[in-house]
Amino acid sequence: xxxxxxxxSASLKPSGSASDGEMTRRNxxxxxxxxxxxxxxxxxxxxxxxxxxxxxxxDQFLQKHYxxxxxxxxEKVLERIAREVERQYGLRPHVRDLKPMSGVEFVYCLNxxxxxxxxxCVHACVAENNQSRSPEIQYIRVVKMPNxxxxxxxxxxxxxxxxxxxxxxxxxxxxxxxxxNPPCVKVCxxxxxxxxxxxITVIDYDWCIGCRYCEAACPxxxxxxxxxxxxxxxxxxxxEMSYLGNRPRPRGVVEKCHFCIQRTRAGRYPACLEVCPTxxxxxxxxxxxxxxxxYILKNKRVFVLKEEVGTLPRFFYxxxx
Amino acid sequence: xxxxYKTTIVLMALAAAFLALTEAxxxxxxxxxxPPAEVAIVDPFxxxxxxxxxxxxxxxxxxxxxxxxxxxxxxxxxxxxxxxxNEKNEVVLPEEHNxxxxxxxxxxxxxHCYNCHDSANLDHLLTRDGHRFKLVESTMLCASCHGPTYxxxxxxxxxxxxxxWDRQKGPVTKQDCTACHDxxxxxxxxxxxxxxxxxxxxxxxxxxAKGEAVHE
Numbered sequence: 463x464x465x466x467x468x469x470x471s472a473s474l475k476p477s478g479s480a481s482d483g484e485m486t487r488r489n490x491x492x493x494x495x496x497x498x499x500x501x502x503x504x505x506x507x508x509x510x511x512x513x514x515x516x517x518x519x520x521d522q523f524l525q526k527h528y529x530x531x532x533x534x535x536x537e538k539v540l541e542r543i544a545r546e547v548e549r550q551y552g553l554r555p556h557v558r559d560l561k562p563m564s565g566v567e568f569v570y571c572l573n574x575x576x577x578x579x580x581x582x583c584v585h586a587c588v589a590e591n592n593q594s595r596s597p598e599i600q601y602i603r604v605v606k607m608p609n610x611x612x613x614x615x616x617x618x619x620x621x622x623x624x625x626x627x628x629x630x631x632x633x634x635x636x637x638x639x640x641x642x643n644p645p646c647v648k649v650c651x652x653x654x655x656x657x658x659x660x661x662i663t664v665i666d667y668d669w670c671i672g673c674r675y676c677e678a679a680c681p682x683x684x685x686x687x688x689x690x691x692x693x694x695x696x697x698x699x700x701x702e703m704s705y706l707g708n709r710p711r712p713r714g715v716v717e718k719c720h721f722c723i724q725r726t727r728a729g730r731y732p733a734c735l736e737v738c739p740t741x742x743x744x745x746x747x748x749x750x751x752x753x754x755x756x757y758i759l760k761n762k763r764v765f766v767l768k769e770e771v772g773t774l775p776r777f778f779y780x781x782x783x
Numbered sequence: 784x785x786x787x788y789k790t791t792i793v794l795m796a797l798a799a800a801f802l803a804l805t806e807a808x809x810x811x812x813x814x815x816x817x818p819p820a821e822v823a824i825v826d827p828f829x830x831x832x833x834x835x836x837x838x839x840x841x842x843x844x845x846x847x848x849x850x851x852x853x854x855x856x857x858x859x860x861x862x863x864x865x866x867x868x869n870e871k872n873e874v875v876l877p878e879e880h881n882x883x884x885x886x887x888x889x890x891x892x893x894x895h896c897y898n899c900h901d902s903a904n905l906d907h908l909l910t911r912d913g914h915r916f917k918l919v920e921s922t923m924l925c926a927s928c929h930g931p932t933y934x935x936x937x938x939x940x941x942x943x944x945x946x947x948w949d950r951q952k953g954p955v956t957k958q959d960c961t962a963c964h965d966x967x968x969x970x971x972x973x974x975x976x977x978x979x980x981x982x983x984x985x986x987x988x989x990x991x992a993k994g995e996a997v998h999e
Contacts, residue, residue, distance in 0.1 A: 488791070492790070492791055492794040492795065492798075493794070495794065495795070495798040496794050496797050496798045498798075499797075499798040499800075499802045499805065500797075500801045502801065502802065502805040503801045503802075505805075506804070506806075506808030506809050507804075507808050509808065563949075571940075573940075576971075578971065578973070578974055580974040581977035582829050582977055584977060585825045585830050585977050586829075586830045586832075588825070589830045595822055596821050596822040597981075598980065598981045619979065619980060620979050620980070621976070621979065623976065624975065625974060625975055626974055626976045695824065698824070726948070729947045729948065729951070729952025729953060730946070730949075730952075731944075731945060731946065731947070735945070736832050737830060737831075739835050739963070739974065740963070740971060741943035741944065741958075741963070744940055745948055746948045747949075753948070754938060754940050754944070754948075757938045757940055758940055762940075782935075
């Protein structure tokens with residue numbers, strides 16, 4: 463080691479050589495060789511950084527927080543998103559920013575007596591909400607539970623039998639519970655996630671810094687992180703988009719179920735409900751006494767997952783008998 | 784050995800080391816994590832919103848092929864067919880109806896054809912208390928026994944309801960009982976489950992330990 467240091471200092475200050483103080487041809491060649499190979503090694507080690515090239519544009523960088531944007535500013539942002547989607551996926555989306563409706567608070571009810579664990583909701587959700595197909599991001603996790611317990615530790619989400627349901631088990635799909643007291647909102651250091659007036663906890667994907675605190679805080683394992691740039695086949699894009707909902711997400715942000723905000727704020731049922739072959743999923747406005755969910759909460763036995771953690775979910779499990 | 788010669792050796796060694804490093808980084812010998820395997824696109828079957836079966840009522844409503852539903856293509860209008868019973872008092876189906884699975888109620892308690900079908904008018908339905916319904920009105924026949932379920936169905940919490948939760952914005956579609964339940968064997972059918980979650984980084988040790996892939 464000391465030897466090499468000595469000789470390097472010798473080459474930098476070639477006092478011992480014949481050509482004292484000046485750059486000889488040999489000196490030049492060997493220094494260049496070392497420098498070039500050093501640069502090559504440096505370039506090789508930095509090569510992974512090339513993947514970071516998807517920098518935001520200037521107006522995206524200077525964009526305000528969702529709650530501080532004026533309607534004209536939002537118009538511009540929606541236009542930018544539409545342009546960006548068209549550039550990447552080759553089709554013009556219909557991007558909207560739907561606001562909560564007054565007198566509406568959403569509640570979801572899921573009938574554990576009826577769910578057969580077919581996972582169709584999982585994939586309808588992926589298709590509706592433009593989730594990354596590979597790597598895979600799914601908002602709903604269907605847990606196969608042995609009869610007689612609600613301990614999710616005893617559950618398994620990797621079941622793959624020929625047919626479902628299997629005897630001796632029940633199936634419990636878990637997704638964002640849209641809590642009234644959401645721990646994920648409390649931990650966000652930049653206020654990129656918040657609860658809207660209709661009870662949906664939303665994320666501003668342009669404000670999220672990807673710290674994943676919310677993912678750690680959620681007791682329902684509802685949040686997903688985009689480790690890679692989401693990949694969605696061009697023919698699978700759902701062009702009906704909303705700012706807080708299913709517009710394509712960048713890499714490095716968190717996303718989760720938002721009760722299909724682009725559908726439900728337009729009066730429609732969420733995609734997971736529409737696809738459920740058993741009709742186990744029910745959705746509606748809890749402030750409307752005639753809605754399905756009001757009937758369920760009044761008349762059925764209802765179970766709240768992890769009630770003891772005090773998150774006050776707007777997602778209820780119920781039973782027929 | 785001259786100092787100049789030594790310097791050349793050391794510098795050349797350095798250059799060689801750098802080139803070796805370059806190649807090592809390029810070949811990714813230290814293992815930046817390999818990208819996970821491509822996940823296949825899920826079969827569109829799992830995202831379609833059809834009911835699990837096509838019932839006679841739907842076929843009649845959409846003017847589909849109902850030739851298989853014409854009772855009097857075989858039966859005689861003048862005399863109602865006799866229902867054969869075996870020694871255990873179970874209905875024995877004639878060969879022509881072998882495609883039916885009779886499994887209504889525990890231990891086939893409700894297996895007699897004329898519990899629901901009208902013997903005098905085979906393409907109609909007849910409740911126990913004498914109400915006659917067309918095939919498209921089969922839900923009312925089911926309701927004549929399954930009261931609580933019918934009540935839930937009416938308010939929209941039993942069975943599939945699709946469309947608009949906000950009734951001012953649009954209509955809802957409710958399904959007949961027979962869109963999901965086979966009236967002759969009404970227990971909900973078993974289904975093929977859609978593919979489960981793919982692991983981000985399957986670790987062979989853990990996969991073997993648990994017998995299945997683990998999602999981190």
